[in-house]
Amino acid sequence: MLKYLPFLLLFSCMSKTEFTKDECETLSLESYRGSPKSAHQLKEYCSNYKLTYTKNHCQKAFELLILESRPEVIKQKFGERALECFDQRQKDKFLSSPN
Numbered sequence: 001m002l003k004y005l006p007f008l009l010l011f012s013c014m015s016k017t018e019f020t021k022d023e024c025e026t027l028s029l030e031s032y033r034g035s036p037k038s039a040h041q042l043k044e045y046c047s048n049y050k051l052t053y054t055k056n057h058c059q060k061a062f063e064l065l066i067l068e069s070r071p072e073v074i075k076q077k078f079g080e081r082a083l084e085c086f087d088q089r090q091k092d093k094f095l096s097s098p099n
Contacts, residue, residue, distance in 0.1 A: 029084045032058040058085035
């Protein structure tokens with residue numbers, strides 16, 4: 001077992017993950033929707049980026065979703081990816097289809 005330890009250490013050092021800003025935005029959206037793996041990766045690898053779709057941003061978009069329920073209004077105010085903050089159940093409950 002000890003003879004494999006150097007290889008395991010080398011492998012773990014080489015497998016460090018790097019994320020782009022766009023990938024970190026996706027992780028942030030997934031984290032808001034409740035993915036623990038995404039939340040861990042976001043915390044671990046994305047602290048050097050200033051992200052748009054943060055928990056606070058998604059929470060404000062959700063408040064507007066409850067009040068307004070039109071996708072174009074939410075996208076206009078919070079950005080193209082704002083609807084990705086919501087899971088399917090929230091979309092089904094609060095989102096009205098565009099006319």
